[in-house]
Amino acid sequence: MKAKDGNGTGARAHGIVVMGVSGTGKTTLSERLGAQLDCPVLEGDAFHSAENVAKMRTGHALTDADRWPWLDRLGAAIGKTARNGGTAIAACSALRRVYRERLRAAAGVPLYFVFLDTDAQEIARRMNGRKDHYMPPSLLDSQLATLERPTADECALTLDAGLPPETLAAQALGWVKGA
Ligand SMILES: Nc1ncnc2c1ncn2[C@@H]1O[C@H](COP(=O)(O)OP(=O)(O)OP(=O)(O)O)[C@@H](O)[C@H]1O
Numbered sequence: 001m002k003a004k005d006g007n008g009t010g011a012r013a014h015g016i017v018v019m020g021v022s023g024t025g026k027t028t029l030s031e032r033l034g035a036q037l038d039c040p041v042l043e044g045d046a047f048h049s050a051e052n053v054a055k056m057r058t059g060h061a062l063t064d065a066d067r068w069p070w071l072d073r074l075g076a077a078i079g080k081t082a083r084n085g086g087t088a089i090a091a092c093s094a095l096r097r098v099y100r101e102r103l104r105a106a107a108g109v110p111l112y113f114v115f116l117d118t119d120a121q122e123i124a125r126r127m128n129g130r131k132d133h134y135m136p137p138s139l140l141d142s143q144l145a146t147l148e149r150p151t152a153d154e155c156a157l158t159l160d161a162g163l164p165p166e167t168l169a170a171q172a173l174g175w176v177k178g179a
């Protein structure tokens with residue numbers, strides 16, 4: 001299943017989802033991948049309802065029930081975008097296995113998950129360094145408690161989020177092209 005499309009990442013429409021808890025660098029890596037592959041990038045944060053954003057802004061963690069419609073919307077958009085152009089990149093926390101399964105079902109195209117993992121201290125440092133984001137650092141503990149790291153059967157690559165973005169992009173692209 002390795003035939004190539006225009007940008008060399010596979011014959012069939014597919015999505016690359018950069019996942020991980022808030023502040024690990026999903027948006028940063030997604031934008032870099034989108035620029036390198038010359039393909040569209042979907043920002044998962046933009047698919048949240050106003051109610052979800054208000055909840056997080058006021059320091060309340062989302063529940064599964066809050067997340068299902070968001071995952072369905074984002075997954076459908078990944079599928080639609082990929083079917084138009086071959087590859088779609090998305091930044092999405094996708095913290096639990098069932099969330100990743102939900103995204104796959106809604107997308108209807110194969111999804112490659114790139115999981116950004118690093119220690120809580122570094123994530124807190126990054127979250128505290130942002131001044132213009134709705135997500136308060138106080139929600140980091142609940143993000144980490146909800147996280148289910150992807151397992152070997154999930155078509156997922158775990159990367160050390162402490163590495164520079166250009167190294168992460170090279171590792172992610174090398175994996176997707178060879179998968
Ligand atoms: N590889 C990296 N090395 C050092 N700093 C990084 C790296 N990637 C991102 N950052 C910085 O960390 C902060 C969080 O990055 P970013 O917004 O991309 O994370 P995110 O996972 O998309 O966050 P959220 O899910 O909360 O939107 C930003 O200030 C960004 O510049």
Ligand SMILES: O=C(O)[C@H](O)[C@@H](O)[C@H](O)[C@H](O)CO
Pocket residue numbers: 021022023045048062067092093094095135143
């Ligand atoms: O599932 C979740 O709890 C949410 O998607 C959060 O992770 C944030 O939306 C995102 O990371 C922005 O900080």
